[in-house]
Amino acid sequence: MSTSPIISLSNVGKQYAKLTALNSIDMQLNQGEVLGLFGHNGAGKTTMMKLILGVISPSHGEVNVMGVAPDSKAAWHMREQIGYLPENVSFYEHLTGLEVLTYFARLKGFYPKPAKQHAIELLEQVGVVHAMKKPVKTFSKGMRQRLGLAQAFIGKPKLLLLDEPTVGLDPIATADFYRTVDQLKSQGTSVILCSHVLPGVEQHIDRAMILSSGNMLAIGTLAELRRQANLPIKITPHGLNGALRQDAHLLKFLESGDSDSVLMVPEQDKVAMLRYLLAFETIDDIDVDKANLEQVYQYYLQQNKSGSKVKNLSAGA
Numbered sequence: 059m060s061t062s063p064i065i066s067l068s069n070v071g072k073q074y075a076k077l078t079a080l081n082s083i084d085m086q087l088n089q090g091e092v093l094g095l096f097g098h099n100g101a102g103k104t105t106m107m108k109l110i111l112g113v114i115s116p117s118h119g120e121v122n123v124m125g126v127a128p129d130s131k132a133a134w135h136m137r138e139q140i141g142y143l144p145e146n147v148s149f150y151e152h153l154t155g156l157e158v159l160t161y162f163a164r165l166k167g168f169y170p171k172p173a174k175q176h177a178i179e180l181l182e183q184v185g186v187v188h189a190m191k192k193p194v195k196t197f198s199k200g201m202r203q204r205l206g207l208a209q210a211f212i213g214k215p216k217l218l219l220l221d222e223p224t225v226g227l228d229p230i231a232t233a234d235f236y237r238t239v240d241q242l243k244s245q246g247t248s249v250i251l252c253s254h255v256l257p258g259v260e261q262h263i264d265r266a267m268i269l270s271s272g273n274m275l276a277i278g279t280l281a282e283l284r285r286q287a288n289l290p291i292k293i294t295p296h297g298l299n300g301a302l303r304q305d306a307h308l309l310k311f312l313e314s315g316d317s318d319s320v321l322m323v324p325e326q327d328k329v330a331m332l333r334y335l336l337a338f339e340t341i342d343d344i345d346v347d348k349a350n351l352e353q354v355y356q357y358y359l360q361q362n363k364s365g366s367k368v369k370n371l372s373a374g375a
Protein backbone atom coordinates (compact mmCIF):
# COMPACT_ATOMS: atom_id res chain seq x y z
CA MET A 59 0.00 0.00 0.00
CA SER A 60 1.27 3.46 -0.92
CA THR A 61 2.63 5.59 1.92
CA SER A 62 1.61 8.80 0.14
CA PRO A 63 -2.08 9.77 0.24
CA ILE A 64 -4.04 9.64 -3.02
CA ILE A 65 -5.73 12.91 -2.03
CA SER A 66 -4.56 15.63 0.31
CA LEU A 67 -6.55 18.76 1.14
CA SER A 68 -4.79 21.34 3.29
CA ASN A 69 -6.72 24.36 4.62
CA VAL A 70 -8.85 24.29 1.46
CA GLY A 71 -11.58 26.86 1.00
CA LYS A 72 -13.84 27.91 -1.86
CA GLN A 73 -15.54 31.28 -1.96
CA TYR A 74 -18.19 32.53 -4.41
CA ALA A 75 -18.76 36.25 -3.87
CA LYS A 76 -20.44 36.31 -0.45
CA LEU A 77 -20.99 32.53 -0.29
CA THR A 78 -18.45 30.28 1.42
CA ALA A 79 -18.94 26.88 -0.23
CA LEU A 80 -16.05 25.27 1.68
CA ASN A 81 -14.20 26.60 4.69
CA SER A 82 -10.67 25.48 5.69
CA ILE A 83 -10.98 21.74 4.96
CA ASP A 84 -8.17 19.33 5.92
CA MET A 85 -8.42 15.75 4.67
CA GLN A 86 -6.31 12.88 3.39
CA LEU A 87 -7.45 9.78 1.53
CA ASN A 88 -5.17 6.76 1.32
CA GLN A 89 -4.90 4.00 -1.26
CA GLY A 90 -7.66 1.41 -0.93
CA GLU A 91 -9.68 3.57 1.49
CA VAL A 92 -13.38 4.37 1.19
CA LEU A 93 -14.51 7.70 2.63
CA GLY A 94 -18.20 8.38 3.11
CA LEU A 95 -18.96 12.08 2.57
CA PHE A 96 -22.18 13.15 4.24
CA GLY A 97 -24.11 16.39 4.58
CA HIS A 98 -27.32 18.18 3.64
CA ASN A 99 -27.88 19.80 0.25
CA GLY A 100 -25.51 22.76 0.02
CA ALA A 101 -23.12 21.35 2.61
CA GLY A 102 -20.18 21.50 0.18
CA LYS A 103 -19.89 17.85 -0.90
CA THR A 104 -20.09 18.45 -4.66
CA THR A 105 -17.80 21.49 -4.38
CA MET A 106 -15.20 19.30 -2.70
CA MET A 107 -15.47 16.72 -5.49
CA LYS A 108 -15.09 19.41 -8.17
CA LEU A 109 -11.94 20.68 -6.45
CA ILE A 110 -10.51 17.15 -6.42
CA LEU A 111 -11.37 16.75 -10.11
CA GLY A 112 -9.74 20.07 -10.97
CA VAL A 113 -12.97 21.43 -12.48
CA ILE A 114 -12.68 24.41 -10.14
CA SER A 115 -9.75 25.88 -8.20
CA PRO A 116 -9.61 26.58 -4.47
CA SER A 117 -9.85 30.16 -3.21
CA HIS A 118 -7.17 29.26 -0.68
CA GLY A 119 -5.29 26.20 0.51
CA GLU A 120 -3.76 23.30 -1.43
CA VAL A 121 -5.39 20.35 -3.20
CA ASN A 122 -3.12 17.48 -4.19
CA VAL A 123 -4.32 14.42 -6.12
CA MET A 124 -1.85 11.65 -6.98
CA GLY A 125 1.04 14.04 -6.47
CA VAL A 126 -0.18 17.03 -8.50
CA ALA A 127 -2.58 19.96 -8.25
CA PRO A 128 -5.67 18.73 -10.14
CA ASP A 129 -6.31 22.14 -11.75
CA SER A 130 -2.77 22.36 -13.19
CA LYS A 131 -1.53 21.51 -16.68
CA ALA A 132 0.50 18.67 -15.16
CA ALA A 133 -2.70 16.89 -14.08
CA TRP A 134 -3.69 15.47 -17.49
CA HIS A 135 -1.99 12.10 -16.89
CA MET A 136 -3.81 11.40 -13.62
CA ARG A 137 -7.31 12.18 -14.93
CA GLU A 138 -7.46 8.89 -16.85
CA GLN A 139 -7.02 7.16 -13.48
CA ILE A 140 -10.14 8.81 -12.00
CA GLY A 141 -13.74 7.65 -12.31
CA TYR A 142 -16.53 10.13 -11.58
CA LEU A 143 -20.28 9.72 -11.27
CA PRO A 144 -22.14 13.05 -10.92
CA GLU A 145 -25.37 13.28 -8.96
CA ASN A 146 -27.40 13.83 -12.13
CA VAL A 147 -26.15 11.65 -14.97
CA SER A 148 -26.78 12.79 -18.54
CA PHE A 149 -25.89 11.06 -21.81
CA TYR A 150 -26.49 11.50 -25.53
CA GLU A 151 -30.12 10.41 -25.83
CA HIS A 152 -29.96 8.98 -29.35
CA LEU A 153 -26.85 6.86 -28.84
CA THR A 154 -27.17 3.30 -27.60
CA GLY A 155 -25.83 2.28 -24.20
CA LEU A 156 -22.96 0.49 -25.91
CA GLU A 157 -22.14 3.50 -28.10
CA VAL A 158 -22.13 5.82 -25.09
CA LEU A 159 -19.83 3.60 -23.08
CA THR A 160 -17.54 2.86 -26.04
CA TYR A 161 -17.22 6.62 -26.61
CA PHE A 162 -16.20 7.24 -22.99
CA ALA A 163 -13.85 4.25 -23.03
CA ARG A 164 -12.08 5.72 -26.07
CA LEU A 165 -11.81 9.07 -24.28
CA LYS A 166 -10.06 7.18 -21.46
CA GLY A 167 -7.51 5.73 -23.86
CA PHE A 168 -9.12 2.49 -25.05
CA TYR A 169 -9.10 2.17 -28.83
CA PRO A 170 -11.68 0.72 -31.22
CA LYS A 171 -11.76 -3.00 -30.48
CA PRO A 172 -10.58 -2.88 -26.82
CA ALA A 173 -12.97 0.02 -26.11
CA LYS A 174 -16.02 -1.90 -27.33
CA GLN A 175 -15.06 -5.09 -25.50
CA HIS A 176 -14.38 -3.17 -22.27
CA ALA A 177 -17.75 -1.41 -22.64
CA ILE A 178 -19.59 -4.74 -23.01
CA GLU A 179 -17.86 -6.13 -19.92
CA LEU A 180 -18.86 -3.08 -17.88
CA LEU A 181 -22.47 -3.24 -19.10
CA GLU A 182 -22.55 -6.86 -17.98
CA GLN A 183 -21.10 -5.87 -14.62
CA VAL A 184 -23.82 -3.27 -13.93
CA GLY A 185 -26.65 -5.39 -15.36
CA VAL A 186 -27.75 -3.52 -18.49
CA VAL A 187 -26.03 -5.56 -21.20
CA HIS A 188 -29.50 -6.69 -22.35
CA ALA A 189 -30.24 -3.08 -23.39
CA MET A 190 -26.86 -2.20 -24.85
CA LYS A 191 -28.24 -1.71 -28.38
CA LYS A 192 -31.20 0.42 -27.27
CA PRO A 193 -31.08 4.26 -27.35
CA VAL A 194 -30.44 5.88 -23.99
CA LYS A 195 -33.71 7.81 -24.36
CA THR A 196 -35.54 4.49 -23.78
CA PHE A 197 -33.67 3.81 -20.52
CA SER A 198 -35.43 4.07 -17.17
CA LYS A 199 -33.89 6.22 -14.42
CA GLY A 200 -32.40 3.14 -12.79
CA MET A 201 -30.88 1.96 -16.08
CA ARG A 202 -29.35 5.41 -16.69
CA GLN A 203 -27.83 5.29 -13.22
CA ARG A 204 -26.36 1.86 -13.95
CA LEU A 205 -24.93 3.21 -17.20
CA GLY A 206 -23.44 6.08 -15.22
CA LEU A 207 -21.81 3.63 -12.85
CA ALA A 208 -20.38 1.68 -15.79
CA GLN A 209 -18.90 4.94 -17.13
CA ALA A 210 -17.30 5.64 -13.72
CA PHE A 211 -15.76 2.16 -13.61
CA ILE A 212 -14.01 2.47 -17.00
CA GLY A 213 -10.37 1.41 -16.85
CA LYS A 214 -10.46 0.20 -13.21
CA PRO A 215 -9.72 3.70 -11.88
CA LYS A 216 -7.28 4.36 -9.07
CA LEU A 217 -9.70 6.91 -7.60
CA LEU A 218 -13.51 6.88 -7.71
CA LEU A 219 -15.69 9.89 -6.89
CA LEU A 220 -19.33 8.86 -6.57
CA ASP A 221 -22.03 11.49 -5.95
CA GLU A 222 -25.31 9.84 -4.85
CA PRO A 223 -24.49 6.60 -6.75
CA THR A 224 -27.50 4.58 -5.57
CA VAL A 225 -30.21 7.10 -6.58
CA GLY A 226 -32.73 5.30 -8.77
CA LEU A 227 -31.33 1.84 -8.02
CA ASP A 228 -33.53 -0.94 -6.66
CA PRO A 229 -32.31 -2.93 -3.61
CA ILE A 230 -30.72 -5.67 -5.73
CA ALA A 231 -28.84 -3.15 -7.90
CA THR A 232 -27.76 -1.26 -4.77
CA ALA A 233 -26.35 -4.46 -3.26
CA ASP A 234 -24.55 -5.21 -6.55
CA PHE A 235 -23.10 -1.69 -6.54
CA TYR A 236 -21.68 -2.02 -3.04
CA ARG A 237 -20.20 -5.41 -3.92
CA THR A 238 -18.40 -3.73 -6.82
CA VAL A 239 -17.11 -0.97 -4.51
CA ASP A 240 -15.83 -3.60 -2.07
CA GLN A 241 -14.12 -5.44 -4.92
CA LEU A 242 -12.47 -2.28 -6.28
CA LYS A 243 -11.33 -1.36 -2.77
CA SER A 244 -9.72 -4.79 -2.37
CA GLN A 245 -7.82 -4.08 -5.60
CA GLY A 246 -6.47 -0.81 -4.19
CA THR A 247 -8.99 1.70 -5.56
CA SER A 248 -9.70 4.70 -3.31
CA VAL A 249 -13.30 5.90 -3.15
CA ILE A 250 -15.16 9.00 -2.01
CA LEU A 251 -18.84 8.21 -1.75
CA CYS A 252 -21.52 10.87 -1.21
CA SER A 253 -24.94 9.67 -0.17
CA HIS A 254 -28.11 10.83 1.53
CA VAL A 255 -29.16 7.19 1.93
CA LEU A 256 -27.25 6.29 5.10
CA PRO A 257 -28.69 2.85 5.95
CA GLY A 258 -26.54 0.19 4.33
CA VAL A 259 -23.54 2.48 3.75
CA GLU A 260 -21.64 2.11 6.99
CA GLN A 261 -20.31 -1.43 6.44
CA HIS A 262 -18.71 -0.33 3.15
CA ILE A 263 -16.79 2.76 4.33
CA ASP A 264 -13.59 3.07 6.33
CA ARG A 265 -14.18 6.62 7.52
CA ALA A 266 -16.96 9.18 7.50
CA MET A 267 -16.68 12.91 6.91
CA ILE A 268 -19.58 15.16 7.89
CA LEU A 269 -20.03 18.59 6.31
CA SER A 270 -22.48 21.35 7.06
CA SER A 271 -22.63 24.75 5.31
CA GLY A 272 -19.08 24.33 4.03
CA ASN A 273 -17.61 23.39 7.41
CA MET A 274 -16.23 20.01 8.41
CA LEU A 275 -18.03 18.89 11.57
CA ALA A 276 -16.19 15.62 12.04
CA ILE A 277 -14.03 13.02 10.30
CA GLY A 278 -13.00 9.59 11.53
CA THR A 279 -13.96 5.95 11.64
CA LEU A 280 -17.50 5.21 12.76
CA ALA A 281 -16.11 3.76 16.00
CA GLU A 282 -14.12 6.96 16.64
CA LEU A 283 -17.10 9.19 15.90
CA ARG A 284 -19.34 7.06 18.08
CA ARG A 285 -16.91 7.20 21.01
CA GLN A 286 -16.49 10.96 20.68
CA ALA A 287 -20.24 11.45 20.57
CA ASN A 288 -20.63 9.22 23.63
CA LEU A 289 -23.94 7.92 22.33
CA PRO A 290 -25.54 5.23 24.49
CA ILE A 291 -25.79 1.58 23.52
CA LYS A 292 -29.24 0.06 23.19
CA ILE A 293 -29.51 -3.17 25.20
CA THR A 294 -32.66 -5.27 24.96
CA PRO A 295 -32.83 -8.23 27.36
CA HIS A 296 -35.38 -10.99 26.73
CA GLY A 297 -37.08 -13.14 29.33
CA LEU A 298 -37.10 -10.75 32.29
CA ASN A 299 -40.91 -10.45 32.23
CA GLY A 300 -41.16 -6.84 33.42
CA ALA A 301 -38.30 -7.04 35.91
CA LEU A 302 -36.65 -3.93 34.45
CA ARG A 303 -39.13 -1.60 36.16
CA GLN A 304 -38.88 -3.56 39.41
CA ASP A 305 -35.11 -3.28 39.66
CA ALA A 306 -33.85 0.10 40.95
CA HIS A 307 -30.50 -0.24 39.18
CA LEU A 308 -32.06 -1.06 35.79
CA LEU A 309 -34.84 1.50 36.11
CA LYS A 310 -32.48 4.46 35.67
CA PHE A 311 -31.33 3.07 32.30
CA LEU A 312 -34.81 2.31 31.03
CA GLU A 313 -35.63 4.24 27.88
CA SER A 314 -38.31 6.79 28.62
CA GLY A 315 -41.68 5.94 27.13
CA ASP A 316 -40.58 2.56 25.80
CA SER A 317 -42.19 -0.76 26.59
CA ASP A 318 -40.43 -2.25 29.61
CA SER A 319 -37.65 -3.81 27.55
CA VAL A 320 -35.01 -1.35 26.31
CA LEU A 321 -32.03 -0.03 28.27
CA MET A 322 -29.94 2.93 27.07
CA VAL A 323 -26.50 2.36 28.54
CA PRO A 324 -23.29 4.48 28.26
CA GLU A 325 -20.69 2.58 26.23
CA GLN A 326 -18.25 2.44 29.14
CA ASP A 327 -20.92 0.64 31.23
CA LYS A 328 -21.78 -1.98 28.60
CA VAL A 329 -19.81 -4.92 30.03
CA ALA A 330 -20.93 -4.23 33.61
CA MET A 331 -24.56 -4.07 32.45
CA LEU A 332 -24.29 -7.34 30.53
CA ARG A 333 -22.83 -9.07 33.59
CA TYR A 334 -25.63 -7.65 35.74
CA LEU A 335 -28.31 -8.89 33.33
CA LEU A 336 -26.80 -12.36 33.03
CA ALA A 337 -27.33 -12.85 36.76
CA PHE A 338 -31.11 -13.06 36.13
CA GLU A 339 -32.12 -16.72 35.92
CA THR A 340 -34.99 -16.09 33.50
CA ILE A 341 -32.96 -14.22 30.88
CA ASP A 342 -32.79 -16.11 27.58
CA ASP A 343 -31.25 -13.57 25.16
CA ILE A 344 -29.73 -10.08 24.95
CA ASP A 345 -29.67 -7.77 21.91
CA VAL A 346 -26.91 -5.15 21.84
CA ASP A 347 -27.11 -2.32 19.27
CA LYS A 348 -24.57 0.47 18.93
CA ALA A 349 -25.54 3.83 17.44
CA ASN A 350 -25.73 3.55 13.65
CA LEU A 351 -24.34 5.97 11.07
CA GLU A 352 -27.57 7.96 10.83
CA GLN A 353 -27.70 8.49 14.60
CA VAL A 354 -24.04 9.57 14.65
CA TYR A 355 -24.68 11.94 11.72
CA GLN A 356 -27.69 13.52 13.44
CA TYR A 357 -25.67 13.96 16.63
CA TYR A 358 -22.95 16.00 14.91
CA LEU A 359 -25.48 18.12 13.05
CA GLN A 360 -27.18 18.90 16.35
CA GLN A 361 -23.85 19.67 18.00
CA ASN A 362 -23.07 22.08 15.16
CA LYS A 363 -26.31 23.94 15.80
CA SER A 364 -25.23 24.37 19.42
CA GLY A 365 -21.81 25.73 18.37
CA SER A 366 -19.49 22.79 19.11
CA LYS A 367 -16.00 22.66 17.56
CA VAL A 368 -14.89 20.54 14.58
CA LYS A 369 -13.66 17.08 15.53
CA ASN A 370 -10.90 15.46 13.47
CA LEU A 371 -10.45 12.02 14.96
CA SER A 372 -8.32 10.36 12.28
CA ALA A 373 -4.59 10.40 12.83
CA GLY A 374 -3.96 10.47 9.10
CA ALA A 375 -6.69 12.96 8.22
